[in-house]
Amino acid sequence: MIPDAISYEEAALLEPLGCVLHGFRKLDIRPQHQVLIIGGGFIGQIFLQLVRECGVSRITVSEPASYKHETLRGLGADAVVSPLDPDTADVLASSADVVIECVGRTDSVQTAVRAARKGGQVLLFGVAAPDAEAAIRPFDIFSKELRIMGSFINPFTHTDAIQLVSRGKVRLAPLISHRFTLEQLPDAMRNYPQLGVSKGIVQI
Numbered sequence: 001m002i003p004d005a006i007s008y009e010e011a012a013l014l015e016p017l018g019c020v021l022h023g024f025r026k027l028d029i030r031p032q033h034q035v036l037i038i039g040g041g042f043i044g045q046i047f048l049q050l051v052r053e054c055g056v057s058r059i060t061v062s063e064p065a066s067y068k069h070e071t072l073r074g075l076g077a078d079a080v081v082s083p084l085d086p087d088t089a090d091v092l093a094s095s096a097d098v099v100i101e102c103v104g105r106t107d108s109v110q111t112a113v114r115a116a117r118k119g120g121q122v123l124l125f126g127v128a129a130p131d132a133e134a135a136i137r138p139f140d141i142f143s144k145e146l147r148i149m150g151s152f153i154n155p156f157t158h159t160d161a162i163q164l165v166s167r168g169k170v171r172l173a174p175l176i177s178h179r180f181t182l183e184q185l186p187d188a189m190r191n192y193p194q195l196g197v198s199k200g201i202v203q204i
Contacts, residue, residue, distance in 0.1 A: 006165055010172045015154065017170060018161040020046045023125045023151030029098055034058040036092060036115050039102030039126060040065070040072045040080065042175055047100050047125075049170045052076035060096070062088065062111070083111065094118070094144070102126050109134040113146065122148045 002011045020043060029035065033056045037044050040063030051059055052075070060079045061072045069080040081088045092115040101112040104126030112122050113136050128134075141148065154161075164170040180188045 002162065003166055006162065007173065009176060010165055013172045013175070014158060014161045014165065016043065017046055017164065017172065018154035018157035019151070020050065020125070021157045021161055021164070022154050023047075023100075023123055023149075024050050025157075026149050026151060027098055027100075027121055027123055029054045029056060031055050032057050033097035034095065035060070035098045035100070036096035036112075037061045037077075037100045037102060038083075038108050038112055038115075039063065040068045040077075041102065043125065044100075044102040045072065045075055045175055046170060046172075047102060048072065048075050048077060050164075051098075051100075053169055060092070062092065083108075089114070096120060099123070100125060104128040104132075106132050106134040110136060113137075113140055113148070116144060116146050118144045120144060120146055122146055124148065124150050 002014075024047065029051060031054065035051050035056050035058070037047050037051070037059065040048075040061045044061060044063070048059060048061060058078045059076060060081060061077045062081050062083050063069065063072060064082050064084050066082065072080045081091065089111070092111065094115065094117045096115050097117060097120055099112045099116045099120065099122045101108055101122065101124050106128065108126065109124060109128070112124065116122050140146070165172055178188070
């Protein structure tokens with residue numbers, strides 16, 4: 001059951017939180033780790049909050065939309081970089097103990113492997129197209145002894161997701177950026193890229 005302390009808006013977002021929690025539990029995150037999150041949308045923002053609770057050494061988020069950067073810093077990112085910056089690739093190269101890919105693009109998957117340092121963990125959480133192919137050098141996986149993992153849906157995580165929100169460990173309400181009526185839905189869907197959605201989720 002959803003406790004009264006959780007609003008209907010937050011309850012509607014528990015399903016993606018459960019998915020994130022399933023992926024998060026695959027990782028072995030320790031306080032001394034430096035973590036890179038690729039993608040600062042809604043999913044990346046949830047991962048950011050969970051990683052922050054681990055008290056890690058440093059959290060960097062790679063996000064091209066500059067209007068999201070302030071939100072990401074407010075949620076606990078130590079640094080926010082843009083993959084559109086030509087210097088970003090060099091800055092991120094072999095820099096992270098844990099890399100969480102939240103985009104699902106072939107270039108972001110390739111970046112995730114490059115950014116992991118020796119002994120690093122790479123979680124591919126973003127949903128790529130079924131026919132997408134990424135150019136990854138097997139030698140990088142071999143020489144850096146990487147652990148590359150995938151994560152799919154949310155088995156047995158709903159109860160824990162509810163507890164995280166109830167205890168204030170994950171904040172969902174601040175991630176809602178726009179609200180629309182059903183009548184406004186067609187226009188909202190047509191104009192979504194132009195809305196300037198800074199936090200990643202639109203409530204209908």
